[in-house]
Amino acid sequence: MANEQNNFSEIIAHCKEYGYIFPSSEIYDGLSAVYDYGQNGAQLKKNIRDYWWKNMTQLHENIVGIDAAIFMHPLTWKASGHVDNFSDPMIDNKDSKKRYRVDHLIETHAEKLALEGKKEEEYALLKKMDALLSKDDFDGLKNLIEENKITCAISETSNWTDIRQFNLMFDTKLGSVSGEEDTIYLRPETAQGIFVNFLNVQKTGRMKIPFGIAQTGKAFRNEIVARQFIFRMREFEQMEMQFFVKPGTEMEWYNFWKAERLKWHESLGIPASKLRYHDHVKLAHYANAAVDIEFEFPFGFKELEGIHSRTDFDLKQHQQLSKKKLQYFDNDLKEDGKPIGNYIPYVVETSVGLDRLCLAVISNSYANEKWNKEDGTEDSRVVLRIPAKIAPYKLAILPLVKKDALPEIAKHILNECKESFHAFYEEKDSIGKRYRRMDAIGTPFCVTIDHQTKEDNTVTIRYRDTMLQERILLADVKKIIMEKIN
RNA sequence: GCGGCAGUAGCUCAGUUGGCAGAGCAUUAGCUUCCCAAGCUAAGGGUCGAGGGUUCGAACCCCUUUUGCCGCUCCA
Numbered sequence: 001m002a003n004e005q006n007n008f009s010e011i012i013a014h015c016k017e018y019g020y021i022f023p024s025s026e027i028y029d030g031l032s033a034v035y036d037y038g039q040n041g042a043q044l045k046k047n048i049r050d051y052w053w054k055n056m057t058q059l060h061e062n063i064v065g066i067d068a069a070i071f072m073h074p075l076t077w078k079a080s081g082h083v084d085n086f087s088d089p090m091i092d093n094k095d096s097k098k099r100y101r102v103d104h105l106i107e108t109h110a111e112k113l114a115l116e117g118k119k120e121e122e123y124a125l126l127k128k129m130d131a132l133l134s135k136d137d138f139d140g141l142k143n144l145i146e147e148n149k150i151t152c153a154i155s156e157t158s159n160w161t162d163i164r165q166f167n168l169m170f171d172t173k174l175g176s177v178s179g180e181e182d183t184i185y186l187r188p189e190t191a192q193g194i195f196v197n198f199l200n201v202q203k204t205g206r207m208k209i210p211f212g213i214a215q216t217g218k219a220f221r222n223e224i225v226a227r228q229f230i231f232r233m234r235e236f237e238q239m240e241m242q243f244f245v246k247p248g249t250e251m252e253w254y255n256f257w258k259a260e261r262l263k264w265h266e267s268l269g270i271p272a273s274k275l276r277y278h279d280h281v282k283l284a285h286y287a288n289a290a291v292d293i294e295f296e297f298p299f300g301f302k303e304l305e306g307i308h309s310r311t312d313f314d315l316k317q318h319q320q321l322s323k324k325k326l327q328y329f330d331n332d333l334k335e336d337g338k339p340i341g342n343y344i345p346y347v348v349e350t351s352v353g354l355d356r357l358c359l360a361v362i363s364n365s366y367a368n369e370k371w372n373k374e375d376g377t378e379d380s381r382v383v384l385r386i387p388a389k390i391a392p393y394k395l396a397i398l399p400l401v402k403k404d405a406l407p408e409i410a411k412h413i414l415n416e417c418k419e420s421f422h423a424f425y426e427e428k429d430s431i432g433k434r435y436r437r438m439d440a441i442g443t444p445f446c447v448t449i450d451h452q453t454k455e456d457n458t459v460t461i462r463y464r465d466t467m468l469q470e471r472i473l474l475a476d477v478k479k480i481i482m483e484k485i486n
Numbered sequence: 487g488c489g490g491c492a493g494u495a496g497c498u499c500a501g502u503u504g505g506c507a508g509a510g511c512a513u514u515a516g517c518u519u520c521c522c523a524a525g526c527u528a529a530g531g532g533u534c535g536a537g538g539g540u541u542c543g544a545a546c547c548c549c550u551u552u553u554g555c556c557g558c559u560c561c562a
Contacts, residue, residue, distance in 0.1 A: 401519045432522035
């Protein structure tokens with residue numbers, strides 16, 4: 001574990017040193033749990049996002065992509081349950097410094113009453129709590145705690161602070177709307193942008209169930225504790241696809257996407273041994289089945305993607321609050337020859353954290369290698385074995401020396417390649433040093449132009465993963481790289 | 487959010503009793519023309535995380551704050 005922790009620190013340092021990820025607004029000392037992607041990180045992230053987008057919207061003819069706004073009507077979050085479930089009144093015990101969720105604290109006490117056989121008192125307590133919670137009556141709740149002499153399990157005292165509200169949604173003001181609705185939220189998940197557009201997309205795209213709507217974008221959560229680098233950030237990017245199905249068929253599709261999404265992660269070069277499913281025992285308010293795909297990060301197996309069977313919860317809720325029908329008319333025929341008719345579709349959701357995926361790819365790619373050279377001295381390198389299809393740079397073009405017209409030939413290939421893929425040109429320092437630098441940022445291929453190139457039009461191609469090299473025709477460089485990155 | 491520890495050049499760190507802010511690597515320029523880093527010469531780079539206090543004088547002592555790490559707590 002100590003090694004793994006060191007390894008994780010090394011990876012964070014490497015990300016900063018090679019232009020992948022920087023702490024946000026670092027010159028002002030940074031901002032807690034906010035990070036910026038640098039020149040290489042942004043390209044990697046974009047490549048992963050594009051790869052996902054293509055997989056979803058191009059390789060599945062029944063999935064289309066949208067891009068909904070971050071700001072949404074405040075009722076959206078009432079409907080989704082975030083207003084009620086995403087904020088928790090908390091209370092601290094001044095002696096033990098322990099913090100409790102008020103509802104958990106009272107419920108624990110109620111359970112104790114039940115165990116003592118005081119069923120009626122338990123019931124009365126819970127009923128009072130629910131009434132006070134629904135009114136956000138924090139003083140009343142504190143009184144309830146004090147009246148019942150509820151104590152902290154650690155300090156066994158009832159020396160409590162006032163109750164404070166911790167809302168996990170960021171709010172801001174929308175100027176031109178009056179009254180209560182001038183507070184709007186930064187979306188805590190991208191899914192709702194898809195649900196509220198369900199009918200728009202279904203009607204204008206003439207989509208037939210089953211079909212999916214995909215979206216990537218930023219979401220925001222005011223986490224109490226956000227740590228572990230870009231694993232849990234306050235501002236993060238999701239890649240979500242909501243798949244609308246006929247009620248009763250949701251488990252079929254849930255299992256389909258569960259398998260499909262695991263395969264997709266493996267296609268990113270993540271070995272099966274570092275991926276696993278984790279079934280949710282305790283389900284969220286909207287789900288009837290939920291599983292996480294977890295990746296073995298340097299700090300243990302953690303969620304990368306969630307696959308949830310969300311039932312018709314979201315569409316039903318939006319239908320209720322918006323008073324607009326969000327139903328689908330199914331023209332498929334039943335046994336009696338008549339159309340199936342109207343229903344609210346069920347939804348199977350796949351939701352990946354893009355930042356987490358970037359971290360997974362980087363930590364899976366990172367290796368600090370040491371070996372002995374032929375003369376017995378030790379040699380080493382740090383290499384990012386990022387799969388070629390998502391690597392920030394695909395090819396480095398290196399003239400062996402910066403004279404004898406070698407740079408001119410190299411620049412000629414650069415110009416030929418740069419319209420098709422991201423290529424890097426460098427003529428400074430020894431060739432070995434340049435190879436090391438390309439290893440460190442994860443460039444999968446290097447071609448070196450040398451004196452022999454002028455004689456027979458061949459160049460050396462050097463592979464990042466194996467460090468092997470071979471000679472290929474100068475004229476074939478672009479074609480060969482194109483083949484390897486597709 | 488609470489408690490503990492930490493923050494000096496891009497990185498890793500040194501800095502004696504409170505007395506001129508340093509090294510190695512990295513970077514840039516030049517030399518070398520090398521097919522897997524660590525050759526030579528030179529240069530640039532710092533309000534010592536930030537703000538305040540004590541002092542003739544603070545990287546060093548005190549207070550506040552911020553960021554990170556660890557532990558709690560939280561993560562529909």
